[in-house]
Amino acid sequence: MLKNTQQHELKMKIKSHSSFFLLFLIAITHTHVCLAECDNVKDYCPTSTKPQKQAIFINGLSCENPDNTSAHDFKINELSKPGSRDDFGALVKIVTASKFVGLNTLGLAIGRSDIEVDGLVNLHNHPRATEMVYVNQGRLLAAFLNTQNQLFQKNLNAGDVFVIPKGLFHFFLNRGEQVATLFSVFNSQNPGLGSLSSQPSQSENTLQLVEKIKMKLNSLSHSQLHGDSDLTSVLLDIVSHY
Numbered sequence: 685m686l687k688n689t690q691q692h693e694l695k696m697k698i699k700s701h702s703s704f705f706l707l708f709l710i711a712i713t714h715t716h717v718c719l720a721e722c723d724n725v726k727d728y729c730p731t732s733t734k735p736q737k738q739a740i741f742i743n744g745l746s747c748e749n750p751d752n753t754s755a756h757d758f759k760i761n762e763l764s765k766p767g768s769r770d771d772f773g774a775l776v777k778i779v780t781a782s783k784f785v786g787l788n789t790l791g792l793a794i795g796r797s798d799i800e801v802d803g804l805v806n807l808h809n810h811p812r813a814t815e816m817v818y819v820n821q822g823r824l825l826a827a828f829l830n831t832q833n834q835l836f837q838k839n840l841n842a843g844d845v846f847v848i849p850k851g852l853f854h855f856f857l858n859r860g861e862q863v864a865t866l867f868s869v870f871n872s873q874n875p876g877l878g879s880l881s882s883q884p885s886q887s888e889n890t891l892q893l894v895e896k897i898k899m900k901l902n903s904l905s906h907s908q909l910h911g912d913s914d915l916t917s918v919l920l921d922i923v924s925h926y
Contacts, residue, residue, distance in 0.1 A: 726750075730757040731785040745781055745788050758786035763867065766798040772897075773803020773858075781873040793875050795868035799824060799858040806879065806897065807855045813875030815848040815868050817856075822864025828854035840866075853878075 732748035748757075760779065767777030778795040781787040787794075793813065797805055799822070817826065819840045826846045827837030839859065840846055848854045858864045 726789075728753065728758075728786065729789040731781055731788040733785065747788065748785070760784045760786075763794065763796040766865075767796065769800075772806050773800035774798070774805045774856075776805055778868070778870075778875070778877070780875070787873050789873070791871055791873055793870040793873055795870070797856065797866050797868065799856060799864045799866075801858055801861060801863065803858050804897075805856040807853050808877060808879040809851055809853045810848075810870060810872075810875035811851050811878055813870035813872035814850045815854075815870055815875070817846050817848070817866045817868045819844045819846075820865040820867055822858065822862050822866075823860030824864040824866070825857040825859050826854070827857075828852045 729747040730753055732746040734748075760783070762779045762783060763777065766775040769775050775798040776795065777797075778793060779787075780793045781790075784794070797817075799805060817840075819842050821842050823839065823841050825837060826840050826848075827835060828848045829835055830849075830852055838846060856864075856866065
């Protein structure tokens with residue numbers, strides 16, 4: 685009789701623990717899906733530009749009072765002009781939800797790049813977003829490197845669209861005879877930016893370093909066009925040394 689009672693108690697404990705474990709798995713799974721894929725429960729949630737006592741924060745940004753939302757929140761002219769020029773001859777500007785309030789919770793960011801003749805947008809990545817670029821004018825080379833160190837590149841003309849998978853390092857090189865302008869769309873309201881920061885040595889200045897990187901990227905692109913099978917060595921050399 686005692687043995688049967690102990691067996692019954694053991695079965696009840698196992699059943700109780702199994703139920704708890706099942707509920708735990710359901711909760712974890714639901715939380716993971718919710719964090720990654722949850723749809724908005726509202727049509728929109730423009731970022732608040734004024735401090736509020738009782739604010740709702742989504743993705744780190746506070747939402748404005750719905751009563752104050754207007755069509756003005758969903759328009760911006762930030763990309764009507766180029767951004768600031770860098771040492772590589774590129775003018776890059778990315779607009780996220782912190783600047784374009786209507787983007788908050790929509791999972792989007794936008795950008796503009798203007799690249800001078802022989803200029804480039806140096807190697808960089810966006811860890812949280814895929815990038816789709818549309819060439820508005822000019823002719824350029826777009827390229828990205830996958831996780832197997834394989835290079836994918838394409839010459840683009842006005843009207844062409846190119847997609848760069850999430851998190852992969854890529855660059856744009858102007859190979860035309862005029863300034864190239866392209867517009868980008870990211871599937872994250874904060875795509876992030878990872879770059880290969882270049883630190884010139886004492887024996888060379890920034891200009892010399894920029895020219896060296898341009899020459900290496902040009903060498904890489906010409907190698908692929910002429911059928912060189914080992915295309916990643918030059919690019920990996922840039923990654924390791926710069």
